[in-house]
Amino acid sequence: MLSAKPLTTRHPTFFPLKNSRFPNPKPRLAPTQSLRIQAIMSASLTTSTADPEARTATPALTRVDILSESLPFIQRFRGKTIVVKYGGAAMKSPALQASVINDLVLLACVGLRPVLVHGGGPEINSWLLRLGVQPEFHNGLRVTDALTMEVVEMVLVGKVNKSLVSLINLAGGTAIGLCGKDARLLTARPSPDASLLGFVGEIARVDPAILRPIIANGHIPVIASVAADEKGQGYNVNADTAAGEIAAAVGAEKLILLTDVAGILTDRNDPRSLVKEVDINGVRRMVEEGKVAGGMIPKVDCCVRSLTQGVRTASIIDGRVAHSLLLEILTDEGAGTMITG
Known part of the structure; x- marks a missing residue:
């Protein structure tokens, strides 16, 4: 039976763990590190530009100290591929969007190999409403008729993808825009619930050949979650699912889903019941017991x-938190729920 007691560390005792952030024992960092990193990151955004002394309120030595504390995590992930699914509140808010983009570029600069997979739910909803179409969902998945599919492709490939590529390039990274149709990266098949969902596809196959040279050369692939079947019919693919399958195909070290909630909660009405870390068996029990439901189910499944x-x-992880990506990767406390094998 799962305990409803909220977890406060990355390593709870009653969920068996097979992996950890450090496969070999290393000194644990101070539990306040994530708070310090948040404070340092936000210092330049919150200090008044009218007061020159305020801009130097954070001592240079403290900044260097924070970077030094991040070294074990940078060493742990350097050269490793990290797949990030981007959407939700982090996509709607310009400030959070800037946070995600800057985090991706920073991670690339210190030697990680990020891959960004995105949906575009809010933008798609906005365009559908302009056309007089009410967005409809079934078990957390968008019901996609022919008109909706046209809007999905227009928004994801024609607007959101190009915008993200531009923002990453402006931030100093080198991004390359793709969708699942490019070079048969993703081959789709109709969902078993096609009679209810329409042109919503499952992923039948992933061919990561196009991604390998892009990643190896230090570029950031930005992938829109649309795909086609063997006959060329386009399908709307859940971005969480696409990210998970791409992560597996490229041998990623880590998959990160940015969401609009704190993570997995033992009590969906109590944010304090956040589960910091759980293994596959533990999270499956949570699904069986109804503690994971609705739109969280596809995320857990992927x-x-x-x-x-x-x-x-x-x-x-909670995409509503500024720099949540850095908190998840460069601190021991993380920014949501980590699931291990």
Whole structure:
């Protein structure tokens, strides 16, 4: 039976763990590190530009100290591929969008190999409403008729993808825009619920050949979650699912899903019941007991699938928190729920 007691560390005792952030024992960092990193990151955004002394309120030595504390995590992930699914509140808010983009570029600069997979739910909803179409969902998946499919492709490939590529390039990274149709990266098949969902596809196959040279050369692939079947019919693919399958195909070290919630909660009405870390068996029990429901189910399913295919860890993190990506990767406390194999 799962305990409803909230977890406060990354390593709870009653969920058996097979992996950890450090496969070999290393000194644990101070538990206040994530708070310090948040404070340092936000200092330049919150100090008044009218007061020159305020801009130097954070001592240079403290900044260097924070970077030094991040070194074990940078060493742990350097050269490793990290797949990030981007959407939700982090996509709607310009400030959070800037946070995600800057985090991706920073991670690339210190030697990680990020891959960004995105949906575009809010933008798609906005365009559908302009056309007089009410967005409809079934079990967390968008019901996609022919008109909706046209809007999905227009928004994801023609607007959101190009915008993200431009923002990453402006931030100093080198991004390359793709969708699942490019070079048969993703081959889709109709969902078993096609009679209810329409042109919503499952992923039948992933061919990561186009991604390997892009990643190896230090570029950031930005992938829109649309795909086609063997006959060329376009399908709307859940971005969480696409990210999970891509992570498995490229042998990613970590999968990260940015969401609009704190993570997995033992009590969906109590944010304090956040589960910091859980293994596959533990999260499956939570689903069986109804503690995971609605739109969280596809997220958990894709995490479990990616782990069973070799991804080391998968995290569902709060995209509403500034610099949540850095908190998840460069601190021991993380920014949501980490699922291990």
